[in-house]
Amino acid sequence: MNWDEDSAAGPMAADRVVSGTADGDDHAVEAALRPKDLGEFVGQERVREQLDLVLRAARARGATADHVLLSGAPGLGKTTLSMIIAAEMGAPIRITSGPAIQHAGDLAAILSSLTEGEVLFLDEIHRMSRPAEEMLYMAMEDFRVDVVVGKGPGATAIPLELPPFTLVGATTRAGLLPPPLRDRFGFTGHMEFYAPAELQRVIHRSAGLLDVAIDEEGAAEIAGRSRGTPRIANRLLRRVRDYAQVKADGLITREIAARALQVYEVDGRGLDRLDRAVLTALLKLFGGGPVGLSTLAVAVGEERETVEEVAEPFLVREGLLARTPRGRIATPAAWDHLGMVPPQQVTGGAGRAGGAGGGQGGLFTE
Numbered sequence: 001m002n003w004d005e006d007s008a009a010g011p012m013a014a015d016r017v018v019s020g021t022a023d024g025d026d027h028a029v030e031a032a033l034r035p036k037d038l039g040e041f042v043g044q045e046r047v048r049e050q051l052d053l054v055l056r057a058a059r060a061r062g063a064t065a066d067h068v069l070l071s072g073a074p075g076l077g078k079t080t081l082s083m084i085i086a087a088e089m090g091a092p093i094r095i096t097s098g099p100a101i102q103h104a105g106d107l108a109a110i111l112s113s114l115t116e117g118e119v120l121f122l123d124e125i126h127r128m129s130r131p132a133e134e135m136l137y138m139a140m141e142d143f144r145v146d147v148v149v150g151k152g153p154g155a156t157a158i159p160l161e162l163p164p165f166t167l168v169g170a171t172t173r174a175g176l177l178p179p180p181l182r183d184r185f186g187f188t189g190h191m192e193f194y195a196p197a198e199l200q201r202v203i204h205r206s207a208g209l210l211d212v213a214i215d216e217e218g219a220a221e222i223a224g225r226s227r228g229t230p231r232i233a234n235r236l237l238r239r240v241r242d243y244a245q246v247k248a249d250g251l252i253t254r255e256i257a258a259r260a261l262q263v264y265e266v267d268g269r270g271l272d273r274l275d276r277a278v279l280t281a282l283l284k285l286f287g288g289g290p291v292g293l294s295t296l297a298v299a300v301g302e303e304r305e306t307v308e309e310v311a312e313p314f315l316v317r318e319g320l321l322a323r324t325p326r327g328r329i330a331t332p333a334a335w336d337h338l339g340m341v342p343p344q345q346v347t348g349g350a351g352r353a354g355g356a357g358g359g360q361g362g363l364f365t366e
């Protein structure tokens with residue numbers, strides 16, 4: 001699945017407060033908000049439990065932990081978890097990324113400087129070059145690399161032993177990893193979107209660290225608008241804090257959170273201006289569809305790619321919009337969310353009286 005939602009940025013898609021991808025502002029505070037060990041890491045029960053076993057067993061054997069692959073959407077905690085793995089193993093961590101490794105030689109230099117037990121974090125591992133990838137296969141499996149010296153017919157490969165290390169790879173696009181690479185990881189953790197109750201805990205924890213006063217309902221209100229993503233929850237918390245300081249006495253309550261997020265145009269379900277523009281066009285101009293992607297994009301005044309890659313994934317995930325072979329259609333929940341009644345229900349809904357906003361979309365009930 002494509003989680004790189006910000007790759008196509010139109011007018012309404014730039015600098016979204018609900019984007020899962022980190023912006024400059026996030027980088028500045030994220031280090032302070034990162035949980036330091038597995039116990040502090042909220043949610044992801046399955047991954048956490050499995051990883052806990054893997055790390056405990058390795059520690060008990062006095063061995064280096066197996067290679068770990070972490071996949072999932074931006075902002076769900078892959079980088080955080082990689083740092084926790086190193087901390088739990090009492091090992092140093094080296095951080096690099098697929099795009100930073102242009103040549104196999106770059107990778108050889110990093111690998112040959114690792115110390116025993118060190119954690120190598122390779123972010124965006126799906127974006128590594130082919131030759132580097134092949135070097136990595138051997139390094140992961142046999143803790144060995146062949147360093148090629150010279151060029152042409154005179155070139156020789158010098159084998160180089162590596163100390164045992166743990167590779168932690170992270171990717172937003174697990175489907176793009178070649179199977180031979182995927183198979184070389186001893187453990188794969190797939191990160192899921194967080195439940196509102198989990199995000200509420202993340203928000204409380206962050207509020208404590210940032211010295212922000214917030215009550216349960218205030219945290220719940222922000223959690224419900226955070227699209228299942230801790231990074232968005234933390235970002236919305238900071239925006240709401242500003243509002244609470246300027247417009248109120250600093251305490252974040254449900255009402256303050258709701259008012260603040262209205263200013264930032266993030267609605268009760270976490271939809272922003274772009275999301276709502278797409279849904280509104282679909283309902284008001286096309287009666288809920290089906291309508292083709294290009295037509296919908298023109299109606300919204302955005303690029304096709306923006307509608308398809310930036311707005312739609314979350315609308316589909318939320319069950320507000322469906323992609324069908326005949327085009328995009330709105331679900332009954334979409335009508336309900338925008339407080340509108342499907343046209344057939346208004347005009348030809350024989351035998352079904354009123355029911356405005358009841359979610360029983362006439363288009364979809366038999």
Ligand SMILES: Nc1ncnc2c1ncn2[C@@H]1O[C@H](COP(=O)(O)OP(=O)(O)OP(=O)(O)O)[C@@H](O)[C@H]1O
Pocket residue numbers: 020021022029030031033034035040041042043044073074075076077078079080081172202230231234
């Ligand atoms: N389980 C969690 N508990 C508490 N905070 C979390 C959790 N997961 C993530 N966070 C917070 O969310 C922010 C983003 O997390 P992180 O950088 O690890 O995401 P990521 O998956 O690496 O994203 P990207 O794909 O953009 O690299 C961090 O500030 C971190 O503190």
Ligand SMILES: [Mg+2]
Pocket residue numbers: 078079080123170
């Ligand atoms: Mg990351």
